[in-house]
Amino acid sequence: MVTVKPAAVKPTPTSSSVEDYVKVIYAFTEWQDKPITSTQLATRLGVANSSVSEMVRKLKDQGLVDHQPYSAVRLTAEGQSLALSMVRRHRLLETYLVQELGYSWDEVHDEAELLEHAVSDTFIERMDAKLGRPSRDPHGDPIPAADGSVTMPAAHRMSQLDPGHSGRITRISDHDPELLRYLDQQRIGLDAPIRVQGRKPFGGALVVRVGTGPAARDFDLTEEVSEALWVSPEGTHPGCTLTRTTLT
Amino acid sequence: MVTVKPAAVKPTPTSSSVEDYVKVIYAFTEWQDKPITSTQLATRLGVANSSVSEMVRKLKDQGLVDHQPYSAVRLTAEGQSLALSMVRRHRLLETYLVQELGYSWDEVHDEAELLEHAVSDTFIERMDAKLGRPSRDPHGDPIPAADGSVTMPAAHRMSQLDPGHSGRITRISDHDPELLRYLDQQRIGLDAPIRVQGRKPFGGALVVRVGTGPAARDFDLTEEVSEALWVSPEGTHPGCTLTRTTLT
DNA sequence: AGTAGAAGTTAGGCATACCGAAACCATACT
DNA sequence: AGTATGGTTTCGGTATGCCTAACTTCTACT
Numbered sequence: 001m002v003t004v005k006p007a008a009v010k011p012t013p014t015s016s017s018v019e020d021y022v023k024v025i026y027a028f029t030e031w032q033d034k035p036i037t038s039t040q041l042a043t044r045l046g047v048a049n050s051s052v053s054e055m056v057r058k059l060k061d062q063g064l065v066d067h068q069p070y071s072a073v074r075l076t077a078e079g080q081s082l083a084l085s086m087v088r089r090h091r092l093l094e095t096y097l098v099q100e101l102g103y104s105w106d107e108v109h110d111e112a113e114l115l116e117h118a119v120s121d122t123f124i125e126r127m128d129a130k131l132g133r134p135s136r137d138p139h140g141d142p143i144p145a146a147d148g149s150v151t152m153p154a155a156h157r158m159s160q161l162d163p164g165h166s167g168r169i170t171r172i173s174d175h176d177p178e179l180l181r182y183l184d185q186q187r188i189g190l191d192a193p194i195r196v197q198g199r200k201p202f203g204g205a206l207v208v209r210v211g212t213g214p215a216a217r218d219f220d221l222t223e224e225v226s227e228a229l230w231v232s233p234e235g236t237h238p239g240c241t242l243t244r245t246t247l248t
Numbered sequence: 249m250v251t252v253k254p255a256a257v258k259p260t261p262t263s264s265s266v267e268d269y270v271k272v273i274y275a276f277t278e279w280q281d282k283p284i285t286s287t288q289l290a291t292r293l294g295v296a297n298s299s300v301s302e303m304v305r306k307l308k309d310q311g312l313v314d315h316q317p318y319s320a321v322r323l324t325a326e327g328q329s330l331a332l333s334m335v336r337r338h339r340l341l342e343t344y345l346v347q348e349l350g351y352s353w354d355e356v357h358d359e360a361e362l363l364e365h366a367v368s369d370t371f372i373e374r375m376d377a378k379l380g381r382p383s384r385d386p387h388g389d390p391i392p393a394a395d396g397s398v399t400m401p402a403a404h405r406m407s408q409l410d411p412g413h414s415g416r417i418t419r420i421s422d423h424d425p426e427l428l429r430y431l432d433q434q435r436i437g438l439d440a441p442i443r444v445q446g447r448k449p450f451g452g453a454l455v456v457r458v459g460t461g462p463a464a465r466d467f468d469l470t471e472e473v474s475e476a477l478w479v480s481p482e483g484t485h486p487g488c489t490l491t492r493t494t495l496t
Numbered sequence: 497a498g499t500a501g502a503a504g505t506t507a508g509g510c511a512t513a514c515c516g517a518a519a520c521c522a523t524a525c526t
Numbered sequence: 527a528g529t530a531t532g533g534t535t536t537c538g539g540t541a542t543g544c545c546t547a548a549c550t551t552c553t554a555c556t
Contacts, residue, residue: 263542298545302544306542306543317551
């Protein structure tokens, strides 16, 4: 009798550059499904266009992306799976730094960016266990499970909300530490109840009320700020609705 | 009035290879003061001799080592300082992994090896604080302070002890995880009281008694094991005597 | 002192990942 | 349809850090 081994889980050693490319491609698609272009990739990675062309060719050779010359870049299932594991690493690390080492949420991004390439799977697993298998990070971003499944909260960019809409802040972009410090100061945090009051004329600030009852406060938010905040309608809360699973 | 700025603390970005070379050079000298040769360096780093020649030239250009062709390699004060900061990182990480993430002492070395190049100074500082500024790691190796000062325990290799000597185990080489698991199994750990009973003839095993009173147990230790264990005479214990400070 | 073999260095190459400049393609506008 | 414009790729080149193979220097033994 012949026993068939499960297809060897090819542990292709991926360089940290490859990991970064794949992660950025994924991140671009996470909240709306448009493939990313070379130039956008180059901008986000801070490299020259030519470097992207070259690297994309390598990624394609490794089966991580689909790409036709002069068109946008898309992750394959394999690429998606690698990306999800990097996102998982990043977000678990951010959560860990905040909860266990007293980092503030504006400090964690860069540190996690470096660590995610260095830690072992064992480290990730121990961290995950110690944190109690959290489902979202300090900025509200969902943490993919070890099997690659993600639960996306049903959220909309605050900047796209019509006056009258209300809900809770479920996600805050972590790309600008400045902004995070500002929000901290104003005590605008994750899960804060929020309601869009109106919009100042001529593309002006978005007026929102944070909190309820007597503790409510009104803010004029610039486009930059309201772009960075995501709101879920009351009730659907901590993260439900869409569950998307990616095969490995 | 002119204010003189302190000489800018040149934050030369050192690559992880440079860090590894410097660390290995330092480690070789830590317990006895002989400079390391190219071939020894190559062996410990797992690279070809030619790679070492090349890299040593670069290290010399950067002022991290002194080196004359065909002779041994020595750290400069600057190199020593970099090495100490890497050793500090490594040992703090090992301690952290054991105490906070439940690693066993045979698992930590490789993980720390990777992390030490990735974590920030901030991370190190937070870890150090959380651990209560420990002075030695899980294997008994002294952890250099942030200012580069190290307190070396007055210890001798067990393999070089004469029968009749007694003391406590203060350091256990962490280079062989196998060996660490063996010692764990035999419940031979850090700070265990120990006494050399004798030596089997013809370069045979070293016979030692671990523990005292009724709990004492005798072991035959091979050269390999007794080489890896360091013993301090009773009394001088956890780490005192030699304090060596290196200027930054 | 002479020389063999070990130890160390130099020379030429490879892989990764980046760059700027030049060539190329696609689209959108007249 | 014809072309300008901008996005994309290709082409040489750079820097690191590693390799093997060939060569040089040192050392220790006869």
